[in-house]
Amino acid sequence: MDAQPFSAPTKGGWTTFPFLIAPMGGLTLAAGGWSSNLIVYLINEFNVKSIDAAQIANIVNGCMTLLPIIGAILADSFFGSFIVVLASSFVSLLGIGLITLTSAIDTLKPEPCENGSSLCMGPSKAQLAILYSSLALASIGVAGTRFTLATMGADQFDKPKQQGVFFNWYFCTMYIATLGSVVGIVYIQDHVSWGLGFGISFAANVIGLAVFVWGRRYYRLLKPQGSPFTRLACVLVATFRKRKVMLSTKSEDYCQEPMDGATKLGGTTPTNSFKFLNHAALVTQGDTTSDGSIKKPWNLCTIQEVEDLKALIRISPIWTTGILLHTPIAMQMGLIVLQALSMNRHLGPHFQISAGTMMIFVMISTAGALAIIDRFIIPLFQKLTDTPPTILKRIGVGHALTVISMAISALVEAKRLSVARAHNLHGSSVVPMSAFWMVPQLLVVGVGEAFMFPGQVSLYYQEFPKSLKSTAAAMVAMIIGIAFYLSTAIIDFIRKTTGWLPDGINDGRMDNVYWVLTVLGLINFGYFLVCSWLYKYQNIEKDEHTASSEDPC
Template sequence: MRWSYDKGGSARGESGGGSASVTSGLGAALQGGRTAEATAWTSCPSLPASSSSVLFELHFLQAEPELLLRSSMEVNEERARGREAADEEMAAMEANESCTLDGSVDFRGRPARRASTGGWPAGSLILVNQGLATLAFFGVGVNLVIFLTRVLHQNNAAAANNVSKWTGTVYLFSLIGAFLSDSYWGRYKTCAVFQIIFVTGLVMLSLTSYLFLLKPSGCGNEHASCEPHSGPKVILFYLSVYLVALGNGGYQPNIATFGADQFDEHHPTEAHSKISFFSYFYLFLNLGSLFSNTFLVYLEDDGSWALGFWVSAASALAAVALFFGGTRRYRRFRPNGNPLSRVCQVIVAAARKWDIDAPSSSKELYEAGSKEPADNGSRKLLHTEGFGFLDKAATFEGGDRTVPRRPCPPAGRDPWRLCTVTQVEEVKCVLRLLPIWLCTIIYSVVFTQMASLFVEQGAAMATSVASFHIPPASMSAFDILSVASFIFLYRRLLHPLARRVKADPRGLTELQRMGVGLVIAVAAMVAAGTVEIHRLKLAGSMSIMWQIPQYVLIGASEVFMYVGQLEFFNSQTPDGLKSFGSALCMLSMSLGNYVSSILVTVLTSITGGGGRRPGWIPDDLNRGHLDRFYFLLAGLTAADLVLYIICARRYKSIKLEGKGVEAGDEIAGAGDSFPAGNSAV
């Protein structure tokens, strides 16, 4: 027999084909079990229970004849407890849908509600903010090499080196932003502070250029040279551009992660959106730079440098205003404390126990109780094999504990002698990421040529098509169009095809896509070198439009390499190191710029014979061999690809407690999911 209750208190019975009775402990079981389930959501304000009728079914498994003699009052009390438990369960279910499950909070520090925070409304604000900020940044960066040669009278090699150093410093500053975000400020505050610094630097640059550098008025185009400048004016210029570098560098890795924070990976729909967000993020980044690489470049190439810089400053100011406009909508995560101290604790604790053996079973290692969060409040990590020396940091010695080891933490535990499994796994995660990260640096060397030597190569070609003059730096617009096109092609065509061919719902993993990006980068350098061979034969009569293939190939490689990097480093870093994961992408670009600068300097010295010969990259490219430099980069990238494949095949993914699978696999069936695997290439 089945009893059904509604909220009005009425009851009805249905024949179940057998005897029925009410067990004496049923009400208490329902009250205890379901109330406990409901109270799991007390940290999130639940919605009021629905006023509609609630159906509560009681299935009776045994017939106890003596219970049939209970008074109707006892039965009514049992029914009331059942209705109360059902109401609590419904409230818990509604709370489940009401609040996020990833621990995010709103602007007042309360558990974030799904309907009123985050999601695509907040994510869209961040995407537009990124587009405007990118417009501002590339309004300075993309034509900086031309500014240095025309306004500050630097030669080609010096200008290319200075741009590489400046760009590298931009990405180096990303480590500062990531550290402050993960440790102390949180991502929202970090993004806000560094965006204000960014705007300040752009305003200073605009004023410096207008008041001091662009003299006489209208100078700085290819026909009118500017007068020489004194040391203080040049110092003020460099102070301005490096303030721009600090602002953009500290902001950039955090805004990508902050955008991903707006999507709850525990919610199926939002988890799929989170993966898609990185592609859209990179798309908006390139759409923002499209305006810089066309309109602003045209203004600056014509000598309107100050106007171009003021437009960049206005765009950055609009980005800041838009960012603050979404303050109430954003989801946030509290900072997890200094990650460097946690890493150092593991190393010191393991070193102190160098002479003991780690237990053969991971169950013998120390971890916080099963219902407790990790020491820094983040999700716990499961033990993985490898780097066994570090497991000693979580191994007990006689003086490490005074109470049983599990599930309670030892009383008065010294974190410099005994660490948790999660702490140890955080260090292992970083160590496993390093080989993959190192293999991305050579790609960044290739990528940085687009802002330096590609521009100088274009300036040595015929820049007029019919009666229209094409600024060399504006050719990077073809890179941007390529990025937009290949993101669309990948999402709509290549990914579904890969899923069918591989019979794997994941399609290409992040590591596989990064490998594809390296292959395309080799092709881009071969194309650039081939164009240069023909340009040398035709001197200045070869059209700049022949550069289109190398820009298109660089753009295609970005879709696979940089979007794959963003997803990979975000998914494979622990909760307390998310901004650090994004900063690794930026740091790769930073070191790529520095390596490019070193390569240019060394090769110029060697091939130039100390100034006795033109060398590969002379002031007059018609007397050099830029093609050989491009082919050298193609060879280095091919060698890097081989090393990358070896590292990617040996990579082990992060494992989060409660997932039961490696990070990323829980949404492997999603149309936009590309998780990394153990053998990804």
């Protein structure tokens, strides 16, 4: 059943836009400010070994991207998007505040020492407990706001074209804010003060939260309709219980949408795909009461509920391809920082960029590619072929570019290792090779994200059942979260079975890691091509691919 607005009908629309985009910018700036430079913070301030720091960062990133599915379920099923975003923003504020304290109070971190020294003392259990608590709170806060806020914004508009414009602004704002944190806040952390850098993140969170609350009177709020997952589970249970009952070809034998508490009979029949699930909507003796309402919910479901489950089953193979698509990117995010720490990062004789700032090239590339894709590539494709590129074609281009980026990464790392060996450098010693050799691979992966990330969100928002719209947006985050955890497991496996990733990367073979990721990406790309070829769109909108003059990117 569609969620119905309980606010005034005049609410929503473009009036709400600044009150949703500004919080998105503030909260993203805050999140990027504490997470973008986390590996360097752990190594330099908490004396954590380099690979261990990368693993902790992967787990944190996994939490930030996997937990949004929980926030989406809470928003769809129980509290609504506004309450979930509000509560999560407060939790994020607590976490960032605690992180700021760990940087400002000496007793909350171990004694400083020279990086790599055998005399370095690691953090105590109490210090780790405070650090991990702060990271957990901040991660939960990000998870509950990022994609729930996106869905809440889309809920303010009725037309898919307007929703598409909002999503474009949303992603542009996200990348620009992340760019600001990676450039500005990370620089302050590395060259001025960790406490000041985290403090700016705290202030950005406060401002974002204040603007979000200020716009409360303008929002169109959708009333939660209860957990859709319970209804989907009912379909499976009812199907199993009626598995031996003969299916009917008559529409009146199936349960339609309930009308005013009564079961409506007559109308349509379920589709023939995954036909065995149609048993759940088949009305048998004892399923309904005398007034026509459903007597046993776990024995009888509506046709719509059956079709909702079918929609999820149809799209699940494509969803799984996203996991191995994002896993190489997740691994690259951590490994790039370690490589940059062991390379020359100077711009001129006096200025040195931060290792965590290397990801700026991904942000620049993605933001620029979004503009080029929407303004030039899609119109040109449509002019040449008379049809706009489908969402799956855009995602497929993202797959291919990600594989290319991993291959370039392997070649660059092989070059870095050859330079290190030519100068007889070991451990994590700085190699006389510019870190800007890594820019091409970052630019390529950024363009790939511009093709596949908005495409994935649009695909799931379009193809998921209406009762799962918030969940649909969070499914992309869930993919990325699983990818971060999978990347952590892969790195652990490689460390235990090979010598490719020692603490001193000059003594390892990180190039082999990238070649493995290239091969995995190629296999996954082939799997995606098969899945996309077999998939049939369920909810194509006439103006889905229409370019809008309002599109900012």
